Every structure is written in structure tokens, then in C-alpha cells.
Amino acid sequence: MMGVRMNPEDIFRLVDKHNGRHGCIVSILEDIQAEYNFLPRRALRIVASRTGRSLVDIYALATFYRSFSLKPKGRHMVSVCMGTACHVRRSPDVLDGFEQHLGIGAGETTRDREFSLSTVNCLGACALGPVTVIDGEYYRNVRSGDVGRILEHACRDENILKMTEDEQVFSVNVSCPHCNRSLMDHEHRLDDYPMVRVTVSFRRKHGWVRLSSLYGDYRIESEYEITPGAVVQFFCPSCHAELRSGRLCTTCDAPMIILFVRGGGTVQFCSRRGCKEHMLDLVDEEDMRS
């Protein structure tokens, strides 16, 4: 499902965001890496021509820093510490455990693009050693036998999503079900959560709409005012596919809109302005694989 589609427009946007400030290349590459989880070749060429820098320099930067990758990375980053302190506490065995469990070597990514395995040299947490970090979460005193449990734990976290203090409100991170490109608009925030940006068309008008990403929140911003009760067509701003799920709203019979939720699952909502019908379907990793 992760076929990489890259829209040159998006790269242009990311480049222009930094409008040629000195030393902006690393920030641009960081943004691209964040968006695609790796640096596509074509993107680097675009960055070079757009910023007027030579491709050689961009390539040098992209290969210099470990946080950049020229190959697609998995969704979960597993980093096993191989620093001296962890090493003497048997981190090679831990690495072996991960390698066997995932069936890949260090520096590789599983076929389903779920996990990337890498080694690091000291995470500065030697007292906790051997340490493994998965998606920013530290696991301490790891034994090779713990590997399965840790990986499971790392995946389970995904479905909990980000809960805020009042537990009821959480933000969903959605992507287009056709091209899997993120629909999150980090420039525009509502209550400090990025909004969801899609294009809509209704009554022969075509424009953008930003939806609150908070689940159960109906606030929107739109280019044209949408009259309450109007049924609106939703499109992906990247691949322009229509975002219909095929189901009809159980309340008002308008088509339902479907978006992928990062972490597995979908969210559906009614395409009629004002209708509050919606459903959130989170899928367990297990189900998704089967």
C-alpha cells in the first residue's frame, strides 16, 4: 500500500517554505524525510534545481547525516545501541534477536515496510543498558528474549493514538486511501493540532477545505462557504482521487467519505454539511496483516 508517489508540487512547496535562507538545505531535507520517510531521488534533483545548489552538495548532505535515508524506511525505527557500555552488557545478542525476529540485518527494512533496524553508538543512557529505542521510546535492560514482546508493544502504541488530557479529544493523523499521502496540514493548526486539508467540489465550485483533525470536532475552514445540507464531493489534494467509501450515511443517505488513519484503520464521515454521522475503525496490526 506504500507505493511511493511524489508530487513535484509538494517538493516545491517544502523548498519555498524556507525561501532560500542560508543553510536551509538541511531543513528542507528534514521536511522531505518527514513527509516520505526517505529522500526520493527525484526530490533531491528538484531541491537542487529549485535552490540553485549543485546536486553534488545536496547528495553529500543527504549521505552524511544518519537521520536521512535514500532508501524507503519502515514505519517503525528500531535502533539497537552498540555503544561500549551496552556492548559489554550483551547488546550484540539483542541485535541478533531483532535480526532473527524481523528477518533482516542491521540497516535494512522489512519487506512490508513496517520495521527498519539500525544500530547506534551510545544513546547517552548507558546506565539503562543494553538500550533499544523504538520510535523515540527507550527500552532498558533489553535481553534477546524480550525482543518479541518489545516489538509488540511498539506496535500496540499505534492504535492508542494521541490522547489529550481530557481523554475524549484526540487528533487523528490521516492520509489519502488512494495514494497514502498525508493529508495533514502542519501550517494551519486548530487548538494546536494540524488540520486535515482536502479539496472539495459542490455546485460547480472547486476549492479547499480544512477540517479539524480532532475526532468528534466539526469545525471547518473553507475557501467558499458551504451551505448547510449541501452534499459535497471530497478529493485528495495530491492524487485528486475522490475520497468516497462506497457506503451511504445511515442518517441522511449521502455518500460517506473515507480516510486512512495512520497506524491502521479508517475514519469515515458523512459528506453532507451539517450531518454528524461518522465512524472510526481502528484495525489491529494483526488483522491488517491477515
Added chain:
Amino acid sequence: MITFTMNGAALQVERGSTLLEAAQFYGFPIPTLCHMEGLSPYGACRLCVVEIDAKTRSRLVSSCTYPVQEGLVVRTASVRVVRTRRMILELLLASCPQSKTIQDLAAAYDVRHQRFRQEYEDCILCGRCVRVCEQQMMAKAIGFRGRGENRGIGTPFDVQSDTCRLCGACMYVCPACELRCSYAEPEKAICGGCANLSPQCVNVDKFDDIMCYMNPCVACEIVQR
């Protein structure tokens, strides 16, 4: 003008010269490897080390990158300098023994063997090719990539570069690959690397800013006729 002392002699040079330039001007020999006239100083090989007396104790610096300062006391061939150079040459021999340039330099310092694990690297990362490509050929087709032991030189993504004009300057200036194949069979002393390039003169009208290191080779005129 700046006044300084080199090997005991009080000398003067123009402001902004490097120690290497000053030494060459006054005829003190300093071996170099990554330095090349017409290219920016780079300081990668450290072969050109000299000893300078800064206020309290003496230091080793690379003369190709160090600007002359007023009152500086420099020694270009002290015991410490020579010992250091010999060590550097041993290390160079350990990584790239097949280079004629390195062999000659080592011989000049009477380094006859090296004590490290023998490797046969193609590249010593002196950066000459990268600089000649950028600064003389204005192409910037090759550059460094990676870091640490994975550092290397090549075109982006290792595919043919759009800006490369196949001028061959990078091979011409490389101290590691020139005459590489000569050590076992001297009669095959020419490596033929250039024959594998399609000579740029064949496509002479493809570039309007053609530059050829073989200048004044007349091959292109022959082809055109």
C-alpha cells in the same frame, strides 16, 4: 609585507600567503600531496606539516593552509617534522601502496616498508578530483559522500552526471590512480582509463564551453575533418 623566521632565516612575504607558498618562494622543500596549484588549499593529507613556535610550545600545522603571521618562527625540516612526515607516508603506503606518487614520496623520505595492515585502496580522499572538477572545470559533477569509513567520491546516486563533460581532469590529477597498473608490468605502464571514456571532442558541438585537459591535443580537429 610580513616578517617571519623560517629555518633560522628572517624573511618577508606578502600578507595572505601561506607557509607553503613562502617556503616554496624561498626554496625550502616541503612535500605535498593534496595541494595543487590553482586549487583551493584543502589540508587533507597532512604531508606538508611544519613546526611553528607559537608563544609557549611548538605546534605542527599543515603549511598549505596556514597563513604566515608576523613574527612566526617556522621549521620545515626539524626532527619532529620529519618523524611525523615519515609516519604519514607509512600510513599512506598502508592504504594505497600502488600509487607511484606515494611511492616516490616515501622513497624520498627513506620509508621502505610500513608496519600496518596492508590495504589497497583506490582513493586516499585527497579531494583533488573534487576540487579540479569544481574549481577548474566548473562542473561540480563529482563530490564527497558518506562519512567516516564510508566516505567516498563519486557522482550523485552513482549514475552518470548531467554536468560531467567527460573531460578526464579528475583522473589526470589523481595521485592514486595515475599509472596504477604499472607496478607489475612496466611495459603496460599506461592504464588506458582515458580510452574508456568517449572522448569529449567527438561530441564537440554538444558543449559550447568545452575544456580539455589534453590541450593541445588535436584529436578533435582530426575527428572533425
